[in-house]
Amino acid sequence: MAPPVDNASRPPPPTWQHGGVTSATHSSLFPQVPESADAVLDGLDPEQREVATALHGPVCVLAGAGTGKTRAITHRIAYGVRAGILQPSSVLAVTFTNRAAGEMRGRLRQLGAGGVQARTFHSAALRQLQYFWPKAVGGELPRLVERKVQLVAEAGARCRVRLDRGELRDVTSEIEWAKVTQTVPADYPAAVAKSLRDAPRDPAEISQIYGAYEELKRDRGMIDFEDVLLLTVGVLQDRHDIAEQIRGQYQHFVVDEYQDVSPLQQRLLELWLGERDSLCVVGDASQTIYSFTGATPDHLLNFRTRHPNATVVKLVRDYRSTPQVVHLANGLLGQARGRAAEHRLELVSQREAGPEPVYTEYGDEPAEAEGVARRIRDLIASGVSAGEIAVLYRINAQSEIYEQALADAGVPYQLRGAERFFERPEVREAGVALRGAARAGGNDSLLDDAVDLPSQVRAVLGTKGWTSAPPAGSGAVRDRWESLAALVRLAEDFARAKAGATLSDLVAELDERAAAQHAPTVEGVTLASLHAAKGLEWDAVFLVGLTEGMMPITYAKTDEQVEEERRLLYVGVTRARVHLALSWSLSRSPGGRPSRRPSRFLNGLRPGSAALGARSSATGSTGSTGGVERGAVRRRTRRGPVLCRVCGKTLTEAGEMKLMRCEDCPSDMDEGLYERLRDWRAGQASLLGQPPYCVFTDKTLMAIAEAVPSSGGELAVISGVGARKMDRFGTDVLAICAGQEVGGSDEEPS
Secondary structure: OOOOOOOOOOOOOOEEEEOOEEEEOOHHHOOOOOOOHHHHOOOOOHHHHHHHHOOOOOEEEEEOOOOOHHHHHHHHHHHHHHOOOOOHHHEEEEEOOHHHHHHHHHHHHHOOOOOOEEEEHHHHHHHHHHHHHHHHOOOOOOEEOOOHHHHHHHHHHHOOOOOOHHHHHHHHHHHHHHHHOOOOHHHHHHHHHHHOOOOOOOHHHHHHHHHHHHHHHHHHOEEOHHHHHHHHHHHHHHOHHHHHHHHHHOOEEEEOOHHHOOHHHHHHHHHHHOOOOOEEEEEOHHHOOOHHHOOOOHHHHOHHHHOOOOEEEEEOEEOOOOHHHHHHHHHHHHOOOOHHHHOOOOOEEOOOOOOOOEEEEEEEHHHHHHHHHHHHHHHHHOOOOHHHEEEEEOOHHHHHHHHHHHHHOOOOEEEEOOOOHHHOHHHHHHHHHHHHHHHHHHHOHHHOOOOOHHHHHHHHHHOOOOOOOOOOOOOHHHHHHHHHHHHHHHHHHHHHHOOOOOHHHHHHHHHHHHHHHOOOOOOOEEEEEOOOOOOOOEEEEEEOOOEOEEOOEOOOOOHHHHHHHHHHHHHHHOOEEEEEEEEEEEEOOOOOOOOOOEOHHHOOOOOOOOOOOOOOOOOOOEEOOOOEEEOEOOOOOOOOOEEOOOOOOEEOOHHHHHHOOOOOOOOOOOHHHHHHHHHHHHHHHHHHOOOHHHOOOHHHHHHHHHHOOOOHHHHHOOOOOOHHHHHHHHHHHHHHHOOOOOOOOOOOOO
16 A cells, blocks of 8 residues: 555645745736746756756755745756656655745645645654554554643652643753654753753753653553654664655655754654655755754754765855845854854845945843834835834843834734733733732732832742742743743833832733733734744844843853854844844943943944954944944943052942942042032933933942043943933033033923
């Protein structure tokens, strides 16, 4: 009997790609099916045509971002079918998502090769397993686990380990990683240590839970999706007759996104192939960003070692992005290190010139979010569709401030790959707890020792498992912590902006924010994490929060982990077709200490920064498009220790470094000027409805009174004076320093 041939139902009209530039196409506008095999090759560039006509032996296609790789491999299959070299039913094209497989099937049909199967690894393996199970094992295939997390919870209970929802997700992910890397429960602790992986719990404990999970599945006659691959591998290894039957059916294999294959998927592919070499793989090592799931670019990088006679084609003509965007992408990878970096592709844009990438440094996160929202509003006003704009960040917890800023600006938006901030389970639970504590008021003993609003919020969230210290590593537990930490920061900012604010006031503020962010939208700006943006593209992309500790993320410890963070930023850059903006902020909240540094990955790329990599960041000068824009903060780059300007002692305290002298060293401060600045600050704070330190801190006023600046340049380099405050207060401060009288301000708080 023959293996089943896929007769999948027709998917929705696919996205049609020509030369790498995509646009949605209605079914009535699909291009005509090519009249002949040679017509299939029409419109391909020389390298794409080389891929399409390389139908024999192993083929390795190294395809950079936006180079039309899917176009090349679908035309290769279609050309082989239309030329009579490949039988449609003998070709299996494998990719990683159902969306990508559906798109591939749609394109093949339009090229006259509709009988070809395009499936995910799991889908192809499951069909084979269902078909051959009665013959290989007997009886029906065990049921698939519907709720893996629930079974892991039972396994934890059997091991007397209680796991909350976030921990359940993380332990489940660890079990999945162990299985795709072909690691059995007993070997899990050693495998984690070898891979330098941050386990969400004690590895020995996870090993126990993993073993109990496997026992539960066996007891109940169930399998999970990883078992589908493992069992298919087992059947093909043990039953040569079945392996030969499948090899007789499928004689030609194409694997897309080959840099993302796991060791288990690679083993399955090898068993499908047998001794043959009719294999075409497509990938880009510079886009390997899923190593935490078991993906590795090693199979792509070792392809020519395993197949010395392979045809290798490089696709480097970028049809997606302008030369300016491509130049930045190439520069970013030009500083990369490691094996993947040695095989990087130098892209060449095929588009007309566009605007230079814009780098902007902001004083604080709210200013960054507001600035991005303003730019987006301007882009929409200039004719760019909201649906063609994206804001990309490292972690989902960063979305809230951009949701708020876009809502305030009246810009519609949609989240991809995550719930809106106030819809996330942990945020909803926190809201319920805060509401309850607010209703209880002074009768809640939980708040007895909490002297201010932020400490009250920390106390309430502490009952939900939140701690001031973040959990180790990444995963669901870290995501939950980040969301709750965002609520704590929001409470801190709210308390600063509204003196005497109560918990009830904060709950009302959260309700207002949630209502503003929940407005229904049909089409809007996309908010997404960098991981969720893989495979997508927009006319305009804003890469935000690009500071050390966020990009690379703070828990990227090893060189390889840091390089994967660089690749993640590269993926973000290459999502942009025309407009690209990169931004960062020096402090979290207005008035905060400007202690953050721009991402090391921007060193040598942003104007005014030093090349290559040191953790210290160079100063970006203000400039026009392509530079660090006006509104950015100019900072002195300090090399080596900061010395007291009076006694020469090394300074270590932030306040002393701001003054450039020891606290107890004599000051040459103009006392009268200091008092005039304090009086002026009190008036400004009253007008703005903010605490005085949100205008300038005492230390900043002291530094101004000691320096007595006479120009904007002299004032700008004083620590605590950023571009935002220069724009708002600089004229007044310089006038006061010059002994002039200044009036009150009627400026509204922004």
